[in-house]
Amino acid sequence: MFYREVGQFKTSYAADQAIFPIRQDRIGLALILAVAFIGIPLIGGEFMIASVMIPFLVLALAAIGLNILIGYTGLISLGTGAFMGVGAYACYKLSTLFPQVNIIVWIISSGLVSCAVGVLFGLPSLRIKGFYLAIATLAAQFFLQWCFVRVGWLYNNNPSGAIEVPLHTLFGIPITGATAKPLTRYYVVLTIVVVMTWFASNLVHGRIGRNWMAVRDMDIAAQLMGIRLLPAKLLAFAVSSFYAGVAGALMVFLWLGAAEPEAFNINESFVLLFMVIIGGLGSLIGSFLGAALIHILPIIVRTTPGALGLSIGSATAEHLTYIITGGLILFFLIVEPHGLARLWQIAKQKLRVWPFPY
């Protein structure tokens, strides 16, 4: 119907190698960006922005990082939560040591710290794969979490053991700390996520992404074509941890405002893993869809009874949320085991040939 590429001829390889070769996709992307940058700030209330959109974007960013590792390179990691923690603690440490430097610089730098730690824990990936690698990254999870609790230097020996975010400004406007408005924080997070998604998209569509996928699909053949496994896998670990680190820093500095080591426990790693699997392995849009399903769906389920005028106890609502969300996740996985991204692709394919079946 409206999603049809008929008549859109490519006359150069440059046009055909574009990431969005179909015009409707480009329009759709522009629309999404317009909604994100203009629509949501206009119509969304404080709750919408601070509790729905900011967490969604942060989680989506972490999911992209994990997807690069699992979905594109085929390396299973259970340490994403800890790598987010590395980013958060690095950002806290750097910004308290040098408070005069712009906080954005430290958020990006903390990604680099996380990147280094990720490479270190990625070293075993040359020798082991699959579940065994998952266990090796689990070691990273527990070791790093131990550090967050036991190494007092990391949280400046706060008696509470938590890290609290001080006030930082960008162009004179507070973006972190208690006085920062949700809308400003939202714009900062959105900009970082959009830029980093663009980078990720460029990477996975180019030589580096192809090398990653080659390693994922058939590592022996990849080797014989001149792709060196260790550099390719370590690069995936580096990029993935960088994304997780930045997401962790954003999570503490622009979403929560403070965090305890518990925020980066194994649950966080699993939640991100679910997002990536449900959203779709090897798909960037899947990372967003997965983050939306896991984070936004419960909020919708929780607020629906109130909106309909039904009064149910908060405990009941909480239980119902778990039941319904869990049921929906099962439903989506049964309908399409390859994730929401595949559903999206099938829908696009159907639209392309509509009203004919094929």
Added chain:
Amino acid sequence: MSGADDILLKVDNVSLSFGGVRAITDVSFDIRKGEIRAIIGPNGAGKTSMLNVINGFYHPQNGSISFHGQTRARMKPYEAASQGIARTFQNVALFKGMSTLDNILAGRALKMKSSFFWQMFRHGPALAEEIEHRKFCEEIIDFLEIEHIRKAPVGTLPYGLQKRVELGRALAMEPTLLLLDEPMAGMNLEEKQDMSRFIIDVNQHFGTTIALIEHDIGVVMDLSDRIVVLEYGHKIADGNPEEVKSDQKVIDAYLGVAH
């Protein structure tokens, strides 16, 4: 077509064993520039192991291999690939989650040099490189007549086409030596004819030297310039098709001997 200068690859007394199993014992042969060299033998004769030794995937316990006149002791697959040895596999080893085009583009991995920085922006050198190599890959796609499936995920393709895409991926490396491990296994007559045509074309137009393992004796006799025959890891014959065909040891190996 003889003389030491012509020799592209020389296998010298190579022995390979896995624990107590001797896969290859003291095998020597050479491959001349520009020829199609077949390696044949009954199942388990060590043919695939031989290819794996040549492209550095296995390391022989004894013997040496020289390529382009350079002798090497141990070599990694990456080094073999960068010296210009490409290969296809007995069981199709394509990158299943990627499209035909991406598979062939992945074969250009060694030729693409743009830095991470430019890759991140997909701009400047990275984009120029992407388009330049796309152009090269399109020539291969043209050559192998797989234009209609260039955007299709290879996992969904029929077997014969998968084999062809795999050949395309190997060709994308612009190899000097192309190792083909049973390129026609499981194909019907028509597909075999197509594949034979492609192999001859690759050999004649691009001047690529080809080492080929194949079970279809008819195809081997027609295609190859010289043939090595292995049995139980030993070389039992070496020569042009006529010589090999009339060799008593080869006939015994294939037809059996009366005891």
